[in-house]
Ligand code: FES
């Protein structure tokens with residue numbers, strides 16, 4: 001993050017702690033239940049997901065040449081590879097013969113033989129072999145590679161757009177946040193998975209809401225986040241909409257820490273140590289600073305409006321924990337425990353929003369992150385129904 005930006009955020013965090021009062025939205029927001037239920041709205045959201053760059057894997061998940069990983073994304077099987085020159089690719093994992101999935105899971109391989117009739121592809125997606133080749137004279141193998149998706153490796157992630165031939169420009173997508181996300185140093189981090197790509201029985205937007213507020217933490221996670229410095233003042237936070245993205249930040253200091261900061265010249269402030277941020281990168285990527293690393297999570301709509309898919313893990317800058325901190329494995333386990341605690345409430349919200357007769361969900365003034373999230377999604381899909389109480 002640019003130093004001026006960081007200093008400005010520390011200044012805002014100081015005000016929160018000194019006043020013991022969060023940055024508030026202007027009014028409570030009413031979100032019609034239709035927003036979580038309508039298939040027509042879901043189709044527009046799907047369009048947004050299918051045309052936006054999605055951070056499918058952390059680059060370190062395919063760190064070596066010929067590493068590969070298969071992911072399920074919006075109902076598609078996607079193969080992510082790193083070719084012999086170190087270039088990452090994303091392909092629709094569907095065999096050009098009769099459509100079977102040539103690759104499963106993850107690993108390291110120079111070629112992939114489809115399990116059905118053994119047509120074989122390399123890590124650049126080229127069809128490089130087929131049994132009984134002599135029966136297929138006249139076929140041009142060069143035209144029968146896996147269908148490649150537009151992809152780009154940037155800031156420690158492999159991003160892809162799910163539509164072949166569509167443009168991709170991750171820097172443009174991140175806009176003003178591009179340098180800030182780059183400064184997190186994810187390129188050199190290691191990924192510790194917590195949830196592989198779990199189905200959740202709730203609308204994806206209802207799950208997303210829970211990632212942009214800390215109000216539920218003392219009730220749902222009474223012990224899980226006790227180590228986090230901000231755990232005591234859960235709604236003391238600042239929020240910004242940056243293009244379609246949302247930044248939600250918290251002070252990492254208490255009242256005594258605020259006094260110490262005030263006594264320190266601004267040029268000696270260390271924004272990275274004083275605030276913790278959560279970035280919601282539209283449409284479904286979550287990055288959240290937690291202790292010495294980052295949560296990296298990816299939320300997508302499921303096959304219908306009542307289902308979502310959630311992939312969740314932990315990025316660590318080191319293999320060993322800093323002094324007195326839990327190990328990266330323990331951080332991933334803690335993340336999995338937290339999602340395990342969230343899941344029952346998310347799923348009951350899912351039922352309540354799908355079946356309730358209460359007309360609208362109410363997002364309070366101190367849930368400004370959630371309000372900004374819905375404004376962003378509604379703005380991208382043209383949904384006109386958000387209103388203010
Ligand atoms: S479907 Fe893949 S080889 Fe036949």
Ligand SMILES: [Fe+2]
Nearest residue numbers: 210220338342
């Ligand atoms: Fe939670």
